[in-house]
Amino acid sequence: MQWIDRIGQWAIHCLAEIGEMSLFFFQAVFFVARPPFRLKNIFKQMESIGVGSIPVVLITATFTGMVLALQSYHGFKRFNAEGLVGTVVALSMTRELGPVLTALIVAGRAGAAIAAELGTMKVTEQIDALATLAVHPIQYLVTPRLIAGVVMLPVLTIMSDLIGIIGGYAVSVNLLGANAGVYIQRTTQYLELEDLFSGLLKAAVFGGIIAGVSCYKGFKADGGAEGVGRATTGAVVVSEMLILISNYYVTAFLR
Amino acid sequence: MKAVSKTSPMIELRDVYKSFNGHPVLKGVNLTVSAGEGMVVIGGSGTGKSVILKHIIGLMRPDHGEVIIDGQNLADMSERELIEFRKRFGMLFQGAALFDSLNVGENIGFGLTEHQLLPRDAMMDVVRQKLLRVGLSGIEEKMPADLSGGMKKRVGLARAIAMNPKIILYDEPTTGLDPIMSDVINRLISGMNRDLAVTSVTITHDMKSAYMIADRIAMLYKGEILESGTPDEIQKSSHPVIQQFIHGRSEGPIRTD
Numbered sequence: 001m002q003w004i005d006r007i008g009q010w011a012i013h014c015l016a017e018i019g020e021m022s023l024f025f026f027q028a029v030f031f032v033a034r035p036p037f038r039l040k041n042i043f044k045q046m047e048s049i050g051v052g053s054i055p056v057v058l059i060t061a062t063f064t065g066m067v068l069a070l071q072s073y074h075g076f077k078r079f080n081a082e083g084l085v086g087t088v089v090a091l092s093m094t095r096e097l098g099p100v101l102t103a104l105i106v107a108g109r110a111g112a113a114i115a116a117e118l119g120t121m122k123v124t125e126q127i128d129a130l131a132t133l134a135v136h137p138i139q140y141l142v143t144p145r146l147i148a149g150v151v152m153l154p155v156l157t158i159m160s161d162l163i164g165i166i167g168g169y170a171v172s173v174n175l176l177g178a179n180a181g182v183y184i185q186r187t188t189q190y191l192e193l194e195d196l197f198s199g200l201l202k203a204a205v206f207g208g209i210i211a212g213v214s215c216y217k218g219f220k221a222d223g224g225a226e227g228v229g230r231a232t233t234g235a236v237v238v239s240e241m242l243i244l245i246s247n248y249y250v251t252a253f254l255r
Numbered sequence: 256m257k258a259v260s261k262t263s264p265m266i267e268l269r270d271v272y273k274s275f276n277g278h279p280v281l282k283g284v285n286l287t288v289s290a291g292e293g294m295v296v297i298g299g300s301g302t303g304k305s306v307i308l309k310h311i312i313g314l315m316r317p318d319h320g321e322v323i324i325d326g327q328n329l330a331d332m333s334e335r336e337l338i339e340f341r342k343r344f345g346m347l348f349q350g351a352a353l354f355d356s357l358n359v360g361e362n363i364g365f366g367l368t369e370h371q372l373l374p375r376d377a378m379m380d381v382v383r384q385k386l387l388r389v390g391l392s393g394i395e396e397k398m399p400a401d402l403s404g405g406m407k408k409r410v411g412l413a414r415a416i417a418m419n420p421k422i423i424l425y426d427e428p429t430t431g432l433d434p435i436m437s438d439v440i441n442r443l444i445s446g447m448n449r450d451l452a453v454t455s456v457t458i459t460h461d462m463k464s465a466y467m468i469a470d471r472i473a474m475l476y477k478g479e480i481l482e483s484g485t486p487d488e489i490q491k492s493s494h495p496v497i498q499q500f501i502h503g504r505s506e507g508p509i510r511t512d
Binding site for chain 2 (some may be wrong): 036121124125127128129131132133134135136225
């Protein structure tokens with residue numbers, strides 16, 4: 001019967017962690033509306049989460065758009081529907097791949113950086129030092145990152161959507177011999193503003209997940225360098241899992 | 256040694272219990288520090304000395320028992336009140352805990368800037384003055400990574416006193432420093448206790464440091480305060496544990512395994 005005990009303990013541990021993480025998250029959200037507003041910190045975070053991620057996001061989006069065009073061309077050719085490649089690329093990029101791939105990349109890049117930085121601050125007692133100087137560590141460290149994540153992920157996603165669509169266009173028109181005019185017409189014909197918005201909303205949710213989870217993991221780091229390493233790994237793994245899981249539910253909710 | 260007025264206690268820990276993951280660290284700690292007194296808590300590594308400091312400044316809350324600072328029970332305070340209350344404290348961390356993304360001047364002036372206590376020029380004056388107080392000057396623009404261990408400690412000390420606290424907490428101030436730098440730090444601390452009329456609690460296992468800083472010494476052993484008294488009283492204590500500890504012997508009732 002020991003295994004039942006283990007499962008029980010594991011379940012309790014998980015629930016406790018989820019509870020703690022939610023509490024942490026809501027505290028950070030609470031401080032969004034409470035002065036002082038740390039614009040300098042927010043912009044600094046926007047730069048490191050957003051601007052710093054642009055090159056990787058763009059390269060990923062370009063090749064994703066390109067391969068999407070290539071794959072759907074070969075697939076659709078079997079039933080003479082090559083004409084729909086533009087539509088497929090545009091819809092896939094805006095609704096799904098733009099936000100999800102961007103989020104996964106940012107989780108690996110910026111999420112790891114956040115967890116490592118805050119984790120180091122935690123194990124060297126800098127977070128405690130903040131508190132002793134009468135500054136709320138969540139307000140000072142987490143809220144700016146949360147705002148930066150929620151704002152910058154949609155911005156990166158728009159770039160990613162656009163570049164992906166351009167990549168698909170380049171492959172279709174230049175390599176696969178599609179007619180440029182028809183391709184553009186097919187791209188815009190079925191693409192609605194709603195597709196774009198649903199992608200951007202997802203991106204904002206993912207941005208919140210990345211910042212929240214990574215900050216939480218950093219704040220909970222203990223045990224020196226090894227602990228910081230664990231926190232960093234944990235931040236990336238948990239963020240990516242939550243991104244993929246919430247992706248389904250947000251999509252289903254938006255239908 | 257200065258005369259300590261018999262006023263109401265500035266810091267009082269009443270029957271404080273704290274455990275981590277089911278492992279008890281504090282098991283009914285009682286500790287009283289009068290206003291203006293320099294208290295030193297001694298005890299072996301890993302016996303929970305730092306945990307006591309973190310309770311005094313409200314970074315940790317006791318599982319059981321009360322922490323009363325200047326007549327106010329920390330348990331009655333909301334998170335926000337507690338943060339406000341911490342403006343009365345200064346704390347020197349073991350590893351100095353300087354913010355490594357900020358330079359020395361910004362570190363020392365951090366509290367002043369955050370709470371907008373002073374205009375920028377006046378703040379820089381305070382920074383310069385506090386740096387001088389710890390025997391440093393002209394390093395405002397340096398980053399913490401460029402400083403030696405002893406300098407970091409002194410900058411940490413300058414940051415701790417920047418907001419003119421009533422209570423200063425020192426977490427192992429001499430750990431990791433060479434004997435000369437330890438002496439510098441000890442002199443700074445005892446000088447500061449004398450000149451600034453602050454109440455201080457120092458955690459250490461360096462007996463030389465303890466004798467230099469302390470008005471009173473308390474020994475933490477197995478999660479409780481074993482005995483407390485003036486440095487003389489502690490030196491003359493008949494308790495074998497205290498004798499073993501202050502003379503640094505490996506043989507005795509304290510198990511070293």
